[in-house]
Amino acid sequence: QSVLTQPPSVSGAPGQRVTISCTGSSSNIGAAYDVHWYQQLPGTAPKLLIYGNSDRPSGVPDRFSGSKSGASASLAITGLQAEDEADYYCQSYDTSLSGWVFGGGTKLAVL
């Protein structure tokens, strides 16, 4: 069981908007630690998608956005494209574990 909880899968049609949730606790997200999001295409290393809850690295389309509230965070993808089909992971710091933790990952299917 992952410390951060994500839905195993989400899906959407091209052009639609989807959101992926990441639920933590008072020892990680709820303790004001930042959430970062990664996109992992099949057979490749994860790629930083969102950092510091809502910032995008250079080159990441503004179709991707992140937010955080309380002990949860969300990744939103608008204008869904076939190339967005991938696994998405949230990540934060956990004070009780004194280390970084990942969500279990969410597989996005573009129908």
Add this chain to the structure above:
Amino acid sequence: QVQLQESGPGLVKPSQTLSLTCTVSGGSISSDSYYWSWIRQPAGKGLEWIGRIYPSGSTNYNPSLKSRVTISVDTSKNQFSLKLSSVTAADTAVYYCARFSAISSSGFDYWGQGTLVTVSS
């Protein structure tokens, strides 16, 4: 452009020690601006943080692996290494090295391509 590259044996026997090295290019591992980490991913499963090292040599490990993990740094070679002892089949995974800023909340911004390590006799 910073690049990270994992290297090491792709096959390790049960009960032996897994050893991997991450070579950093395009930037100095000695910079006190970054942590250097190991992360693994079993086939079809999620990411698991293994541990991190600061250029000073200070380390932090995942409590679930702490008794078996050692991460070290060689600043003269711009490398850091992972040793995982007493491996079992459950340690079979793709192992990634990655960089995390120590001065700003910017996530794991650079990753190696990953290396598959299989534990089998």
